Amino acid sequence: MSHKVRIALDAMGGDHGAAVVLAGADLSLTRHPDTSFILVGDEAVIGPLLANRPALRAASRVVHTDVAIKMDEKPSQALRHGRWRSSMWLAIDAVKKGEADVAVSAGNTGALMAMAKFHLRMMPGVSRPAIACLWPTLRGESIVLDVGASIGADVQHLVQLAIMGSAMASVVFDLERPTVGLLNVGVEEVKGLEEIRAASQVLRGTACGHMDFKGFVEGDDIGAGTVDVVVTEGFTGNIALKTAEGTAKQLASYLKSAMSRTLAAKIGYLFARQAFKTLKDKMDPRKVNGGVFLGLNGVVIKSHGGTDAEGFAAAVDLGYDMARYELLAKIGRTLGQSAAPAAAGEVAS
Amino acid sequence: MSHKVRIALDAMGGDHGAAVVLAGADLSLTRHPDTSFILVGDEAVIGPLLANRPALRAASRVVHTDVAIKMDEKPSQALRHGRWRSSMWLAIDAVKKGEADVAVSAGNTGALMAMAKFHLRMMPGVSRPAIACLWPTLRGESIVLDVGASIGADVQHLVQLAIMGSAMASVVFDLERPTVGLLNVGVEEVKGLEEIRAASQVLRGTACGHMDFKGFVEGDDIGAGTVDVVVTEGFTGNIALKTAEGTAKQLASYLKSAMSRTLAAKIGYLFARQAFKTLKDKMDPRKVNGGVFLGLNGVVIKSHGGTDAEGFAAAVDLGYDMARYELLAKIGRTLGQSAAPAAAGEVAS
Numbered sequence: 200m201s202h203k204v205r206i207a208l209d210a211m212g213g214d215h216g217a218a219v220v221l222a223g224a225d226l227s228l229t230r231h232p233d234t235s236f237i238l239v240g241d242e243a244v245i246g247p248l249l250a251n252r253p254a255l256r257a258a259s260r261v262v263h264t265d266v267a268i269k270m271d272e273k274p275s276q277a278l279r280h281g282r283w284r285s286s287m288w289l290a291i292d293a294v295k296k297g298e299a300d301v302a303v304s305a306g307n308t309g310a311l312m313a314m315a316k317f318h319l320r321m322m323p324g325v326s327r328p329a330i331a332c333l334w335p336t337l338r339g340e341s342i343v344l345d346v347g348a349s350i351g352a353d354v355q356h357l358v359q360l361a362i363m364g365s366a367m368a369s370v371v372f373d374l375e376r377p378t379v380g381l382l383n384v385g386v387e388e389v390k391g392l393e394e395i396r397a398a399s400q401v402l403r404g405t406a407c408g409h410m411d412f413k414g415f416v417e418g419d420d421i422g423a424g425t426v427d428v429v430v431t432e433g434f435t436g437n438i439a440l441k442t443a444e445g446t447a448k449q450l451a452s453y454l455k456s457a458m459s460r461t462l463a464a465k466i467g468y469l470f471a472r473q474a475f476k477t478l479k480d481k482m483d484p485r486k487v488n489g490g491v492f493l494g495l496n497g498v499v500i501k502s503h504g505g506t507d508a509e510g511f512a513a514a515v516d517l518g519y520d521m522a523r524y525e526l527l528a529k530i531g532r533t534l535g536q537s538a539a540p541a542a543a544g545e546v547a548s
Numbered sequence: 549m550s551h552k553v554r555i556a557l558d559a560m561g562g563d564h565g566a567a568v569v570l571a572g573a574d575l576s577l578t579r580h581p582d583t584s585f586i587l588v589g590d591e592a593v594i595g596p597l598l599a600n601r602p603a604l605r606a607a608s609r610v611v612h613t614d615v616a617i618k619m620d621e622k623p624s625q626a627l628r629h630g631r632w633r634s635s636m637w638l639a640i641d642a643v644k645k646g647e648a649d650v651a652v653s654a655g656n657t658g659a660l661m662a663m664a665k666f667h668l669r670m671m672p673g674v675s676r677p678a679i680a681c682l683w684p685t686l687r688g689e690s691i692v693l694d695v696g697a698s699i700g701a702d703v704q705h706l707v708q709l710a711i712m713g714s715a716m717a718s719v720v721f722d723l724e725r726p727t728v729g730l731l732n733v734g735v736e737e738v739k740g741l742e743e744i745r746a747a748s749q750v751l752r753g754t755a756c757g758h759m760d761f762k763g764f765v766e767g768d769d770i771g772a773g774t775v776d777v778v779v780t781e782g783f784t785g786n787i788a789l790k791t792a793e794g795t796a797k798q799l800a801s802y803l804k805s806a807m808s809r810t811l812a813a814k815i816g817y818l819f820a821r822q823a824f825k826t827l828k829d830k831m832d833p834r835k836v837n838g839g840v841f842l843g844l845n846g847v848v849i850k851s852h853g854g855t856d857a858e859g860f861a862a863a864v865d866l867g868y869d870m871a872r873y874e875l876l877a878k879i880g881r882t883l884g885q886s887a888a889p890a891a892a893g894e895v896a897s
Contacts, residue, residue, distance in 0.1 A: 337798050347733055350741060384696055384786040392699060392783065418790025422798040434741065435784050437733040441767025442788040446795040449686050449771040453830050454803070457823040467820025474806040474813035481802050 203235045204522045205300050206515060207293035210240030211267035211286040213305025214505045217241070220305065221248045223502075223511025225255040230512075231519045234258060237293050239286040241265050264289055268310045270504055277310030278317060287311060291318050294497040300522035303514055305502035308490075312348055315492055315499045322527070324534040325359050325494040327352075329433070330501065331367055332440065333487040333517070336424030342368050343421060345433040346440045346490065352432035357381065357398035358405075359534070363493040364428035365410035366529040371520055372427060376409060380416030382431035382439070398430075409533050447482060485510030489517040491526075498526060552584045553871045554649050555864060556642035559589030560616035560635040562654025563854045566590070569654065570597045572851075572860025574604040579861075580868045583607060586642050588635040590614050611638055617659045619853055626659035627666060636660060640667050643846040649871035652863055654851040657839075661697055664841055664848045671876070673883040674708050674843040676701075678782070679850065680716055681789065682836040682866070685773030691717050691726075692770060694782040695789045695839065701781035706730065706747035708883070712842040713777040714759035715878040720869055721776060725758060729765030731780035731788070747779075758882050796831060834859030838866040840875075847875060 208224055210217045217240055228234055236259040238245055249256040266285040268277045281288050287306050293299035295318050304311050308330075316328055331344035344364045345352070352360065361379050368377035381399055395415075402412040413426050418439060421429050431439070458468045458475075468475065480486075484503075488510040492499040498521045502514035557573055559566045566589055577583055585608040587594055598605040615634040617626045630637050636655050642648035644667050653660050657679075665677055680693035693713045694701070701709065710728050717726035730748055744764075751761040762775050767788060770778050780788070807817045807824075817824065829835075837859040839850040847870045851863035 335798075337801055350733070382787060384699070384783055418787040418792075419794030419797070421791055422794030431787075434733055435787050438731060438767040438780075438784050438788050439791040442770055442791050443767075443795040445768030445771030446792040447799060448768070449684075450796060450799045450831065452686055453827055457827040457830075458820060460823060460826070464820040464823035467816040467818070467823065469816070470819060471807060471813040471816025474809060474816065477809070478802055478806040481806075482799065 203233050204231065204519050205235050205237065205298065206518055206522070207237040207239060207290040207299035207302040208515070209287045209290040209302070209304035209306055210238045210245055211306070212504070213502065213511070214270065215507070217244045217248055219506070219508050219511050221245070221252060221255060222508035224259075224515055225252045226508055226512035227515035227519065228255055228258055230516060234519060236260070237262055237290070237299055239264060239289040239293070240267070262289055262293075268306050270307050272307055272310055274307075274309040274313035277307060278313050281310070282314070282317075288314050288318070291315055291497070291499060294499070295319055301498040301500060301518040303500045303502060303518045305504050305506065305511060305514070307504070308347070308501055311499065311501055312492065315495055315497070319495040319497040319499070322494055322496055322531065322534070325363070326356055328492055328494040329360055329363060330490040331364060331493050332490050333371070334421060334429070334440075334443075335481070335487055336422055338424030340372070340487065341421065341424055341427055341429055342371065343429045343431070343436060343440065344493065345431065345436050347433045347437035348492070350432065350434045352394065354394050354397045354401060357394060357430060357432070358401050359494070360430045361398070361402055361410065361412070361428070362533050363530050364430055366533050367491060367493065367521075367526060368427045369409065369529060370524040370526050371517075374427060376411045377427035378411045378413050379428040379430060380413045380420065380426035382421075382429055382435065383415040383417065385415070385417050444484070447484075451482065486513055489514035491517065491521060493530070496527075498522060552582050553580065553868050554584050554586065554647065555867055555871070556586040556588060556639040556648035556651040557864070558636045558639040558651070558653035558655055559587045559594055560655070561853070562851065562860070563619065564856070566593045566597055568855070568857055568860050570594070570601060570604060571857035573608075573864055574601045575857055575861035576864035576868065577604055577607055579865060583868060585609070586611055586639070586648050588613060588638040588642070589616070611642075613638055617655050619656050621656055621659055623658040623662035626656060627662050630659070631663070631666075637663050637667070640664055640846070640848060643848070644668055650847040650849060650867040652849045652851060652867045654853050654855065654860060654863070656853070657696070657850055660848065660850055661841065664844055664846070668844040668846040668848070671843055671845055671880065671883070674712070675705055677841055677843040678709055678712060679839040680713060680842050681839050682720070683770055683778070683789075683792075684830070684836055685771055687773030689721070689836065690770065690773055690776055690778060691720065692778045692780070692785060692789065693842065694780065694785050696782045696786035697841070698782045700783065701743065703743050703746045703750060706743060706779060706781070707750050708843070709779045710747075710751055710759065710761070710777070711882050712879050713779055715882050716840060716842065716870075716875060717776045718758065718878060719873040719875050720866075723776060725760045726776035727760045727762050728777040728779060729762045729769065729775035731770075731778055731784065732764040732766065734764070734766050793833065796833075800831065835862055838863035840866065840870060842879070845876075847871060
């Protein structure tokens with residue numbers, strides 16, 4: 200890809216709407232000047248915000264609509280009233296029409312997935328979509344998928360998740376052969392679900408140039424960074440992700456209260472404040488903001504709805520990487536190569 | 549229960565064997581002097597260790613066997629070679645025979661569950677066993693079950709988990725009507741799995757004096773302590789538990805490295821060391837050690853294999869509470885009361 204990376208933004212999405220979206224885009228633009236934006240939303244809102252951001256204005260084209268999807272709208276409702284004309288739909292539509300390489304929205308996850316599926320359709324060879332996220336680990340970052348797009352997974356879907364996740368890891372982490380693990384439990388003799396065992400056999404049997412399959416991993420392997428890509432179906436993945444977020448919040452709260460309880464602790468905090476800042480940065484959920492919708496004919500990134508400009512910029516950066524390093528082409532190639540063994544798995548399962 | 553609480557210990561279980569088991573029992577005995585122990589294991593090992601622990605020796609009876617289950621033995625193997633004669637089996641057997649109120653082992657989880665199921669059998673009205681654990685939260689502690697005994701759950705089993713978990717919460721937390729939530733994901737319009745929705749309807753429909761059903765909770769509600777009892781099937785529960793453990797380890801490691809990076813941080817650490825100690829205590833996994841096997845005709849507690857005396861004592865304390873406050877009788881009563889609506893659920897599902 201030699202042209203600019205073209206990113207369509209749902210300017211009205213998220214808890215804070217256009218102010219955060221535009222500030223985030225501006226920030227990302229300083230890091231990737233070879234980006235152009237399509238800003239979809241209410242011109243009356245976007246116009247004044249762009250006035251103070253000349254660099255962003257120069258890199259952007261505004262597509263007006265006054266229909267925005269609410270954060271609490273049901274996906275079916277959103278699809279009914281927002282199709283063809285909402286800012287979310289039109290951002291996805293820009294990808295569909297080839298006017299943008301990627302769409303980013305901080306809006307309602309369910310509505311975004313429903314519209315993306317409806318409009319972009321599944322890639323050939325992929326049965327269901329997935330959401331992949333970056334997960335900070337002791338070794339850096341890993342990719343975990345699916346964190347909530349589809350509930351349950353058969354052998355085929357688990358194998359597809361491994362393929363899509365490893366393609367994404369090769370793009371994001373610049374790795375030739377990312378390591379991949381299947382999330383499982385370790386306490387039972389006959390470990391885990393039938394389909395996970397079967398998927399493991401298929402993945403072991405695949406002579407994979409593009410992934411290094413390491414077998415099963417457990418919940419505590421995610422944070423340890425044992426593998427680059429952790430594969431699981433969306434129910435378990437979503438619960439693992441939110442459980443980890445809850446645990447991080449809980450420990451941050453313990454730390455805060457411990458550090459403010461006594462005078463000595465407060466003095467200690469002052470001395471160590473740079474260290475606490477480093478720690479806070481390390482735990483900053485904004486830095487790994489952005490769920491990548493995988494399996495569709497187009498790249499869509501979901502930003503956390505409640506994030507700020509820094510967080511939204513991280514989601515835009517992620518979209519930039521996905522487009523610049525040609526995620527979809529990589530997934531397509533790998534799916535093609537893996538078609539034979541995946542089909543064998545279908546027979547075996 | 550007016551007599552002493554009688555606890556059977558698998559003295560050979562765990563990574564460190566009898567030394568940790570006896571030290572833990574001794575510690576728990578100082579907190580609950582109305583305990584008597586049956587110590588099952590190799591007399592030649594136990595005898596000398598008891599010599600230095602007169603209080604424990606006075607409260608204990610040793611049952612000799614030189615067969616011990618290995619930590620890595622497969623459950624079926626363990627059952628084959630260890631039935632009737634291993635320290636693990638004989639501790640469970642003491643419960644079976646009514647000689648002990650509860651058995652505690654730090655041995656191999658799979659083997660312990662296999663033996664407990666085989667020997668104690670399921671309670672009437674319970675289809676499958678579960679493992680419940682205490683989970684530290686921002687509000688104190690919650691109970692999470694199942695964390696790995698059974699994979700998958702139908703409506704009936706989820707309802708039974710809610711009943712058993714709330715009975716355990718009433719015992720451990722001394723609550724009349726513990727709050728109960730079903731673990732689910734929140735991003736889909738049609739939220740979660742069919743059986744979880746159906747179980748929610750059954751639990752809502754049950755006029756429950758013994759639990760306050762709060763509907764669905766998400767992964768981050770566990771650490772927040774939103775409900776007293778979090779119900780999920782064993783696959784997801786095990787992954788949530790291990791993911792949280794992994795996240796806690798990860799953050800502790802970040803904190804440690806941040807506090808040792810600069811001189812100022814080290815000085816800060818010295819000032820705040822009491823606060824860090826409080827924090828460490830709060831995060832101490834040993835204090836909430838012990839998985840309770842639920843659904844069997846007898847109480848069995850699984851301690852972490854790698855724990856120390858303090859951790860093993862926590863598991864023994866937990867066993868003491870379960871016996872003293874008559875967990876099984878409570879579960880039995882509640883199952884009886886709930887039999888009608890639970891059966892209705894079966895028809896509906």
